[in-house]
Amino acid sequence: MISISRLLCDLDAAGDGLRYDAGADSSVPQIAAEKQRRPVVVWNATRRCNLACTHCYAAAQTEPAPGEFTTAEARAFLEQLAAYDVPIVLFSGGEPLVRGDVVDLVAYAADLGLRPVLSTNGTLLTRERAVALREAGLEYAGVSVDGLAERNDAFRGRDGAFDAAVRGIETCLEVGLKTGLRYTITRANAPDLEDVVDLLVDVGVDRFCFYHLDYGGRGRDIVDLDLTPDEKRAAVERLCDLTLEYHDRGAEIETLLVGNYADAGFLVEYARERFGPERAARVSEYLARNGGDPTGERIADVDYEGNVHPTQFWQEYSLGNVRDRPFGEIWDDESNPLLAALRTREERLTGRCRDCRYRPICRGGSRLRALTATGDLFGPDPQCYLRADERRGERPVADTHVDTARSERVRNQ
Amino acid sequence: MHERPPSSGARARATTHPQWEVFVRERRDGPLAHAGSVSAANGEEALAYATELFEWCALDLWVCPAAALERASARPLSIRAVTSDERDDTPTSTARPSRDSSEVSEP
Numbered sequence: 001m002i003s004i005s006r007l008l009c010d011l012d013a014a015g016d017g018l019r020y021d022a023g024a025d026s027s028v029p030q031i032a033a034e035k036q037r038r039p040v041v042v043w044n045a046t047r048r049c050n051l052a053c054t055h056c057y058a059a060a061q062t063e064p065a066p067g068e069f070t071t072a073e074a075r076a077f078l079e080q081l082a083a084y085d086v087p088i089v090l091f092s093g094g095e096p097l098v099r100g101d102v103v104d105l106v107a108y109a110a111d112l113g114l115r116p117v118l119s120t121n122g123t124l125l126t127r128e129r130a131v132a133l134r135e136a137g138l139e140y141a142g143v144s145v146d147g148l149a150e151r152n153d154a155f156r157g158r159d160g161a162f163d164a165a166v167r168g169i170e171t172c173l174e175v176g177l178k179t180g181l182r183y184t185i186t187r188a189n190a191p192d193l194e195d196v197v198d199l200l201v202d203v204g205v206d207r208f209c210f211y212h213l214d215y216g217g218r219g220r221d222i223v224d225l226d227l228t229p230d231e232k233r234a235a236v237e238r239l240c241d242l243t244l245e246y247h248d249r250g251a252e253i254e255t256l257l258v259g260n261y262a263d264a265g266f267l268v269e270y271a272r273e274r275f276g277p278e279r280a281a282r283v284s285e286y287l288a289r290n291g292g293d294p295t296g297e298r299i300a301d302v303d304y305e306g307n308v309h310p311t312q313f314w315q316e317y318s319l320g321n322v323r324d325r326p327f328g329e330i331w332d333d334e335s336n337p338l339l340a341a342l343r344t345r346e347e348r349l350t351g352r353c354r355d356c357r358y359r360p361i362c363r364g365g366s367r368l369r370a371l372t373a374t375g376d377l378f379g380p381d382p383q384c385y386l387r388a389d390e391r392r393g394e395r396p397v398a399d400t401h402v403d404t405a406r407s408e409r410v411r412n413q
Numbered sequence: 414m415h416e417r418p419p420s421s422g423a424r425a426r427a428t429t430h431p432q433w434e435v436f437v438r439e440r441r442d443g444p445l446a447h448a449g450s451v452s453a454a455n456g457e458e459a460l461a462y463a464t465e466l467f468e469w470c471a472l473d474l475w476v477c478p479a480a481a482l483e484r485a486s487a488r489p490l491s492i493r494a495v496t497s498d499e500r501d502d503t504p505t506s507t508a509r510p511s512r513d514s515s516e517v518s519e520p
């Protein structure tokens with residue numbers, strides 16, 4: 001997760017400690033250092049969903065699936081996460097709000113010291129539900145919207161889904177539950193991007209999270225819907241411009257990018273073009289502490305059946321199952337050659353990633369996308385949009401800061 | 414190992430694509446070790462996907478249906494006695510629509 005607003009506008013945010021080790025010089029309470037080393041866990045609490053989105057990585061179904069955790073199993077699973085000192089558990093799905101026990105489980109997670117957050121399509125966020133979730137200790141609800149009404153509803157497979165999601169967002173804001181937008185950028189909805197931000201800023205939203213399409217789950221079948229690398233670059237640039245424009249007008253929105261760490265290199269380039277080399281060096285330093293693509297390290301996914309995945313998008317491969325072995329043991333077991341390789345991937349990258357100056361802050365982008373597109377786990381991410389001159393570093397940028405900070409971090413682990 | 418209850422893992426893994434456990438040998442004199450699982454429609458696809466994932470390190474690669482394995486563990490996901498209240502709230506029932514399912518039909 002890369003915070004455009006933090007990097008370009010110096011916005012302070014509570015989650016930055018997890019992204020940039022920024023706790024020391026931040027005025028917002030940060031997550032304890034011990035927890036920084038543990039992954040954020042996305043939990044697909046159910047595979048059921050009331051919608052049928054084209055890009056759903058979890059291939060969610062409207063029918064209940066066998067193998068979903070009972071309430072008792074879900075509690076035991078949350079205890080495993082707490083025992084491993086996981087900092088944040090993201091209740092996801094499917095649509096997590098179709099689980100009748102979700103409020104209880106959020107409360108239990110909060111009691112265990114896990115910070116519960118929610119990813120939802122927003123359509124089930126009634127006022128009563130939002131109040132109950134807030135009182136249970138839910139810290140944040142990210143609501144998915146993927147375009148203005150027409151495009152969103154087509155994508156989500158239901159008329160009225162857009163209006164229902166916006167109502168859900170308004171409900172959260174009314175009851176004082178922190179909320180924000182999740183937007184998966186595709187060719188189908190890229191043109192709506194600014195309008196959606198404008199509309200939701202008017203509603204009162206100040207946090208916007210933009211996802212690049214990854215090629216897992218149903219997303220694997222819609223690779224054609226992905227933007228071309230050039231279109232992707234243009235979309236990210238528009239988001240950077242938009243963030244600066246809002247901040248210039250005094251509206252301190254938080255904007256974040258997820259799922260394509262070529263964005264890291266792009267942000268350094270953008271900062272240098274816009275603000276000069278010193279700012280580019282600072283951006284580069286922050287991103288070095290961020291550590292690049294988090295797959296298999298700072299992000300984990302546990303699906304509705306208990307299978308542990310290296311990221312939420314990589315549902316076709318599982319490291320193990322928490323019904324067989326506690327989460328922490330699975331996550332620590334580097335006798336699994338794939339897990340070990342993901343954690344040392346920088347040395348193994350091939351193609352354009354091998355000599356890329358941004359390799360330390362990107363780490364080769366998405367290994368899942370590379371595997372899906374090329375059949376090579378260490379091949380190039382097809383969605384890297386940096387130009388050759390940028391990757392090869394013909395223009396000066398503060399690479400030395402990057403290497404120093406990263407090797408320091410590795411030494412201290 | 415202690416006296417162990419059987420894990421519910423294998424039974425619980427019936428998905429649209431079945432799971433296949435993957436076993437990898439990395440060294441000639443090394444063990445065939447479990448290395449996670451893949452989901453695939455059949456054994457051939459499972460082996461093909463496992464090959465993509467591990468060909469850079471594997472000398473031998475086996476897959477077998479996850480549901481075919483009987484499992485036992487000294488520390489399975491502990492399951493408390495489920496009270497009747499909890500059972501009412503259990504989300505796995507296929508027969509009874511949950512409270513939220515009725516909300517879904519609202520616009």
Ligand code: SF4
Pocket residue numbers: 261262265352353354356357358359362363364365381384385386391
């Ligand atoms: S070439 Fe590879 S390492 Fe460099 S920015 Fe692109 S994806 Fe990242």
